[in-house]
Amino acid sequence: MLRLAVTTSSETFERMRDPLAERGIEVGHLRAKRFALDLSTPPTESFDVGFVYPTREMEGGVVTARHDIPWVNTREDILTSRNKAGVIAALKQSDIPVPKSVYVSNPADESELVETIEAAGLDFPVVLKPNSTTRGAGIAKAHDPDSLSGLVDHLNLVHDYRATGDKSYLVQEWLPNASDYRVMVLDGQVVGAVERRLSDSARADGRWKHNVHRGAEAVGVDLPKRHRALAEVVAAELDIRYLGVDLLESDGRVVVSETNARPTIDDGAKYDDGFFDRLAALIERVAKKS
Structure with missing residues (x-):
């Protein structure tokens, strides 16, 4: 065996x-x-x-x-996916839809940051996202230049204190009322997807992060062909065999927000028939090539 x-x-x-x-x-x-x-x-x-x-x-x-x-x-797959800005840049170069994004090598001059945000066509509110974290850690929303300045100050303090290797972050456009999907791509083919939903009470409390580790519910969904094709293009572009692709849909627009080369396997009901057959075949192929 x-x-x-x-x-x-x-x-x-x-x-x-x-x-x-x-x-x-x-x-x-x-x-x-x-x-x-x-x-x-x-x-x-x-x-x-x-x-x-x-x-x-x-x-x-x-x-x-x-x-x-x-x-x-592989190690290279993990490093590629972990670098959110690198993924956004690579997908943008290939005309794959992504959110408007500004990459910040921290610490950056605040006036330069504001000028770059304006030049990128970003309107407030904006989302600040550490470049290498997972599970929604460190993501915040800035409603105006003053709150942006406060969040940047916070990031500077945190990065000075913690021995972190990656001190960079992203500033991205806010997509209102976005539907949030995690699409699983296995060996080039979509094998299942979930929509990460907040409860009505959570929304009423002003919560907006859709991460399951932050309390959102992952509900299995049958994705439209457009969404499935987009996720498969992303996996092919990054050349990663087992990949979670996060899509945001707002006002009819679908963009790739980030990817995860260490996606958690959910319960089997949320995957297409044959998921484990395809996974086993991929594992066997990788083993035989060694």
Whole structure:
């Protein structure tokens, strides 16, 4: 039986274990952080292939070298997707619809930032988004130049305090009343999608972030062909085999807001028939190429 290394022990591990076992793939947990490791001692477990490269680059390099395994989503895939501004720039170059965006290498001169925002045609409110964070961390909305200035001051203070590698962020257009979709693309084909919805009470309280980790509900949806085709084009452009593509739809306009090369596997009811068959086939192909 083929052995697949998975470096997370959370929902994705549990949800993929039994379906892949039925298809001849044993899912095992490969610890990739929070350990003390004797590098002179060979690993006690062996794997044929890894699922997604670990979140921490240095630990990922160590476990990859020790186990000598290829990854379905490689280190390069993770770095590409994590760089939100890089993704926006690449998609824009290929005429793929994205939000109007300004990239800020922090700290930047405030007057230069305001001038660039105006030149980009951005109107208030605008959304500030750290370039490399996940789960909606650090995202804020500025309603006017004064609140923008306050948020920039906050970002400067946080970046000075924390030992963070990426100090950059994005300023993006605000899309009112946008529908928020996470589309799963597997080996070039859309295999399912969810709409991330806020409850009426949350909206009444002024909440607007659609991240599931912030309380939104992920509801399985049947996407229009236009949305599916867009997500597949994005995965092809970035050349990532297992990718979550986030789409925002507002006033008939659909844009790619960001991507995730470490998307959580949801419950099976939210995916198309054959999802795990396609996933197993991809894992087997990557393993055979090594």
